Amino acid sequence: MNNFTFHSPTEFIFGKGTETEVGKYVKKYGGTNVLLHYGGGSVIRSGLLDKVKESLDKEGIPFVELSGVRPNPRSGLVYEGINLAQSEGIDFILAVGGGSTIDSSKAIAAGTVYDGDFWDLYSGTPITKALPVGTVLTIAAAGSEGSPDSVITNENGMLKRGTGSDYLRPKFSILDPELTETLPTYQTAAGITDIMAHVFERFYSNTPATEITDRLCEAVLKTMIKEAPKVIKNPYDYDARANIMWAGMVAHNNMVGVGREQDWASHSIEHELSAQYDVAHGAGLAVVMPAWMRYVMKHNPMKFAQIATRVWGIDMDFNNPEETAIKGIKRFKSFLHKIKMPTSFAEIGAKEEDIPEMAHKACYGNGGTGTIGNFVKLSQKDVEEIYKLAL
């Protein structure tokens, strides 16, 4: 096990009806003038936004609103948010939505107190302060409610870049599984895939002797396998929604990833798909991950056989562990089909002729130096082969 630090100071308020307490928690964490940041339609239609405003009113906390966040959140809205926050003397950013809204809120929180262009903070300049952020989460997926991460797409050149800092960890996150019950199946399934990908990116590692984090990774995966089909069948299965929502946080606050080298190649490979075809991140991961697994499996078949047997319940073939490994990957792919995710270029309208450019961008874009991933270091050529396996 490698040395590490782990710091997840976010307060989580979990369960039915907890969104009505949001005002209390904004107050607890010092908010006296709030920027209320969200996307659009669904939080308004569902009545969630009204509940949030009512709760802020009840505590006498003034707020200004900034809506319009969309998937793969853009820099333009972040600049707008920073200007608004500065001119209105905002001291707290409240995100009501999913990963995109939270990531956009984190960018505004850091940018408002940064003396310069916020994009610097997504281009290598370390974040040294940020306004406090709180969240009311509406989709189990990105894990941004408990993570130090934020990904923003710069409209100037469509660069998609991430940053991370403990200053960006939300002060509190309200997780009410009921809020996820009205999500379309596709979004629910994309979220589930994202959660599982967050575990796989951490699990596939060359660091030896990581039994505790291996087992925690497996715990999250087994939970997803049991609960996901339930919510696809019945979106109003509260307990299944609850298990998935908490698993989504656990999968990405790094509890299951400490002390080990992590991979993250599949996320880079996927980012090009969602940038090029505006496909949901989770759906892109459903296309990329099984292909990545097939491509790198031979690097350490036993690690794949471990997932096949422990997580998918496949009998170990002791004469041929690679067979077991392959069965596990196939099972993952079947599972993705079962929850109605795409697993091929064809299904998301991606084109073979775009492969060389996407592979180049994945390896050299965003300041890349030619290789991505750690479990296996992948060159542009390797990434092309992985895309081809996903055709």
Place this chain on the structure above:
Amino acid sequence: MNNFTFHSPTEFIFGKGTETEVGKYVKKYGGTNVLLHYGGGSVIRSGLLDKVKESLDKEGIPFVELSGVRPNPRSGLVYEGINLAQSEGIDFILAVGGGSTIDSSKAIAAGTVYDGDFWDLYSGTPITKALPVGTVLTIAAAGSEGSPDSVITNENGMLKRGTGSDYLRPKFSILDPELTETLPTYQTAAGITDIMAHVFERFYSNTPATEITDRLCEAVLKTMIKEAPKVIKNPYDYDARANIMWAGMVAHNNMVGVGREQDWASHSIEHELSAQYDVAHGAGLAVVMPAWMRYVMKHNPMKFAQIATRVWGIDMDFNNPEETAIKGIKRFKSFLHKIKMPTSFAEIGAKEEDIPEMAHKACYGNGGTGTIGNFVKLSQKDVEEIYKLAL
């Protein structure tokens, strides 16, 4: 799954040599005048205390020392610590040791800024503030390094009482597994038992639909089963020590217990053993837990069969789940023997004639109202039967 809040803001610094950074973290969390609190012999002999002092000196942070903490930490030393902290203008308590030292430090931290007798805070008065506490952990066991809990024994009547408050969560905890390599086998094994007990107390619950926390509980247990025999055989197995040490934190910061009713009867039943015979808490738990399991198993045999099959790898007997449940309990008992823990009254010098009094104290002592536990609510009579099963 039940509604819950989860807040574990402690920063964990984990790995080889991390104790030399303690000064830096005291500074980070605002310490300018430190009470350095510890037990005695081992932290001095090992050179750990000198390293800690050197690190504080390096950051120019003055400190006063208070040693003498012993297992089942006493109120007398807490009063001494509070007086010292008040007279010296202490603003940070640094614990160097195990659960007892950390619990004693937490008591001093709360008592120093409380206007009254600190024992009030262990008798029902809620804690509303405390000095910041940091820890350098020397034994994987109590989980106090990441928990809001503290247990103190009042010498006036030998009352052993616990309290809990998020104000008592350490600001940071330094976990270097190497520091645990020189522990005697008995203490190591008692710590391992304590860690497993923290999981069982959470696992055995009547709350339905808790897949994610069930799986996380099982992850910790399986890790202990794999790693514990390694450190009993070779105390210098760093990776096994590391997995156990992190599992000890995970087992008790409540990550594996949120959203469910928890039991905690075994801890109450054990407390009377350690109070009466001054036996290590973990060793007392090794005596109590298998007996408790046998006694309550019929309440929900499937829950025990789940542990038997998923954790101990026993084949499920589908015609007779109770048989499977019993096999799992037996396997736990064999495991405890394997790591050289006692599992009977005889082995710890406990006496049958003390049973009625201990059972009475367990149910009615410390403000008890006659029943303990939640998985099964136990009366004094039940507790007597459990003690008898452990003869």
